[in-house]
Amino acid sequence: RKEVEQDPGPFNVPEGATVAFNCTYSNSASQSFFWYRQDCRKEPKLLMSVYSSGNEDGRFTAQLNRASQYISLLIRDSKLSDSATYLCVVNRGGSYIPTFGRGTSLIVHP
Amino acid sequence: GAGVSQSPSNKVTEKGKDVELRCDPISGHTALYWYRQSLGQGLEFLIYFQGNSAPDKSGLPSDRFSAERTGGSVSTLTIQRTQQEDSAVYLCASRLGSAVQETQYFGPGTRLLVL
Numbered sequence: 001r002k003e004v005e006q007d008p009g010p011f012n013v014p015e016g017a018t019v020a021f022n023c024t025y026s027n028s029a030s031q032s033f034f035w036y037r038q039d040c041r042k043e044p045k046l047l048m049s050v051y052s053s054g055n056e057d058g059r060f061t062a063q064l065n066r067a068s069q070y071i072s073l074l075i076r077d078s079k080l081s082d083s084a085t086y087l088c089v090v091n092r093g094g095s096y097i098p099t100f101g102r103g104t105s106l107i108v109h110p
Numbered sequence: 111g112a113g114v115s116q117s118p119s120n121k122v123t124e125k126g127k128d129v130e131l132r133c134d135p136i137s138g139h140t141a142l143y144w145y146r147q148s149l150g151q152g153l154e155f156l157i158y159f160q161g162n163s164a165p166d167k168s169g170l171p172s173d174r175f176s177a178e179r180t181g182g183s184v185s186t187l188t189i190q191r192t193q194q195e196d197s198a199v200y201l202c203a204s205r206l207g208s209a210v211q212e213t214q215y216f217g218p219g220t221r222l223l224v225l
């Protein structure tokens with residue numbers, strides 16, 4: 001099993017839709033979690049950190065489920081500009097090397 | 111500058127030549143990472159620096175790859191005797207410290223094409 005797994009998609013949704021991605025991780029000692037966004041031919045940029053209690057930033061909500069070892073990202077009222085690849089990042093306790101998932105591709109169409 | 115910068119932005123080279131890729135991290139960031147991303151693939155970790163030391167070089171794919179960091183700032187990734195499979199985007203990221211809660215900030219990458 002890979003350390004961090006994501007459904008590569010693509011998720012193809014209309015504007016205004018709600019879409020959710022999950023990311024599973026294998027190491028129960030994982031301590032911190034992030035979602036990054038990567039646009040085509042650009043570098044990854046932090047979208048949001050994922051806190052144990054869950055957190056929301058505008059249309060984006062991130063959740064952590066430690067029991068089932070996954071994190072999720074919910075995007076409400078999708079915009080065309082949300083089209084990108086969303087990378088899940090997991091930091092194991094005792095390791096300075098973040099582990100990146102391969103990303104989930106989202107395409108929002110008119 | 112405010113962000114991580116990398117140079118060159120694009121590099122085309124012939125098989126067998128050596129290349130040097132440069133990364134300027136955000137000022138004051140002690141942790142620096144190099145990654146490689148092939149077309150349509152995820153990020154592949156190459157090497158991690160804390161200050162000028164590289165406690166983790168486990169991702170370097172072969173002894174043709176080396177990296178150094180000087181003055182706790184600029185880092186150079188060198189690929190000797192390039193091969194076509196080295197073609198990829200090489201991304202550098204920096205982080206303020208080593209705490210796992212801290213965010214990595216990426217540079218725009220160097221697109222390397224080996225002919």
